[in-house]
Amino acid sequence: MEITNATQADLSEILRIERLGFTVEEAGTKEQYQDRINKLSTTFLVARIDDQVAGFVVGPAIKEKYVEDWMYEKTPDNLSEGGN
Numbered sequence: 631m632e633i634t635n636a637t638q639a640d641l642s643e644i645l646r647i648e649r650l651g652f653t654v655e656e657a658g659t660k661e662q663y664q665d666r667i668n669k670l671s672t673t674f675l676v677a678r679i680d681d682q683v684a685g686f687v688v689g690p691a692i693k694e695k696y697v698e699d700w701m702y703e704k705t706p707d708n709l710s711e712g713g714n
Contacts, residue, residue: 632677648663695714
């Protein structure tokens with residue numbers, strides 16, 4: 631297994647995995663994931679097996695202690711230093 635930063639080239643596989651775990655109403659949209667890849671490039675990781683995306687983890691580096699509901703709708707920018 632290889633862990634790498636997510637890129638826009640991974641988007642279709644990320645969306646496929648997202649839709650396996652969430653209903654259409656709950657799943658992140660293509661636009662939201664494009665934004666997350668752009669804004670959270672250092673904290674959006676994908677796991678690859680034989681060059682295929684097998685999973686991913688994403689979260690912002692923020693001052694808040696917890697990810698809050700609004701962050702799913704509007705991706706915050708990562709802090710340049712520190713954060714949670």
